[in-house]
Amino acid sequence: MTKALVTGCAGFIGSHLTQRLLRDGVTVVGVDGFLDNYDVAAKLRNLAEIGNHPAFTFHSTMLQSQRWKEWLDGVDTVYHLAALPGVRNSWGKAFADYVNHNILATQMLLEACLARQKPPVIVVSSSSSVYGTMQGTLTDESSPLRPVSPYGVTKEAMEQICLVYAKAYGLPVTMLRYFTVYGPRQRPDMAFHRFFRQMMKGDPVVIYGDGQQSRDFTYVADAVEANILAARHASPGEIFNVGGDREIKLLDVLSIMSGLLNLTPNLSFQLGPAGDSLRTCADIQLAQTRLGYRPQVPLEEGLRLQLIDMRAQAKG
Template sequence: MTKALVTGCAGFIGSHLTQRLLNDGVTVIGIDGFVDNYDVAAKLRNLAEIGSHPAFTFHSTMLQAERWKDWLDGVDVVYHLAALPGVRNSWGKAFAEYVSHNILATQLLLEACMQRPKPPVIVVSSSSSVYGTMQGTLTDESAPLRPVSPYGVTKEAMEQVCSVYVKAYGLPITMLRYFTVYGPRQRPDMAFHRFFRQMMKGDPVVVYGDGQQSRDFTYVTDAVEANILAGRHAAPGEIFNVGGNREVKLIDVLNIMGTLMNISPKISFQPGPAGDSLRTCADIRLAEQRLGYRPQVSLEEGLRRQLADMRFQPRS
């Protein structure tokens, strides 16, 4: 790979991926529309972390602008991370925005890639939200898709759109279902960021639900590695879980955070909102076998790194 397009390059995962590609000697075209689902200043800080690398060209615009000649010329791999994230905000009138950013914009991208003389490999970011609340032991990629939020519905629909382009046109698309990514630059609306910030201020930590809900947490550089591996090794139409290989209850995460900060967190339990999964648990064996994906950063180490980063960032 010599040239890549990263959509959503100023976001949490996108900025880390862009940095990794540049460090690997790849020329990167980055696109970000600065959707105001959270403080744009955080995204600008992410861009500042990338810096003025001579191999990086940035376009501040939405995919709907359709400047494909500028964006796709000479590109070998497209990493499509641009999306409107967040379960709790996807209800009501906001659903139309989720459809626009998560489904319609993706279809525009696929159409543009299909028109290239040689279509680039396309690695699409999906979410464990497509599964809903998981049952049994580990959840593999063949599990039923039962999203419990409008956000999850848009991610499932996006996957279906990608699948029909693979079947109809052989477009080289692979999809990655992330399981709760965390680490430095995590969005301020996400749980770990909120928990650390509340502890820093001495405020009670607000937990929605009883704290017994569990998650499979993925450190951001492991998610980035999954993208790189998928761009190199995945076959058209393949879908992979990207997890941290460990299911942990939220209350236990808070205890780890408290230990890192040398405090005993004060917890305020609030009613759980509609659309939250009670359990996620990734079976990552397919990604291990097909891509060579193996998560490298433990939850304890990842939380330590996120805390260290947040202590140097403006409060948000």
């Protein structure tokens, strides 16, 4: 791999992936439209972390501007992370925006790659939200897709579009289903960022539901590694779960976080929002076997690193 396109390069995972590629000696073209789904200042900080690297070219625009000839010139790998995230905001009129950014923009990208004389390898970021609330043992990639939010529906449809192009044309596209990624630069609307911020300010920690819901959390550097491995080893149309070191209940996570801050938080329980999965639990055996993926950062260490980053931002 010598040149890559990263869509959503100023986002949480995208900025970490861009930095990793640059460290690995890859020339990177980055595109980000700075959607205002959360504070744009956070994305600008992410971009500042990447810095003025001589091998990085940044384009501040939406994918819908379709400057594919410029963006894809000489590119052999595409990492497609640009999307409109978030379960809670995907209801009502906002659903049209989710369709636009998660489905239609992806289809435009696939068409543009297909038109190349030699299509690049494409790694598409999906989500465990396609499964909905998971039952029984660990969830593997053959489990039924039963999204419980409009956001999850758009991610499932995005996967189906990718599969159509892989089957019909052999387009080298693979998809990664992330299980709740966390770490430095995590979006401010996500739970860990919000919990740490509330604890640091001495505010009540707002928990949606009873705190017994469980998650499989993935440290951001592990999610980045999964992208690199998929680009190297995946076959067209393959889908992989990308998870962390274990499944854990939310209240147990809060116990770890409060221990790091050496305080006892004031918990405020509120009604859980529609579309929130009660359980996610990744079976990552396929990614281990096919890609060599193995999460390296345990939850306790990942939370410590996220807290260090948030404290640094607060001082800055």
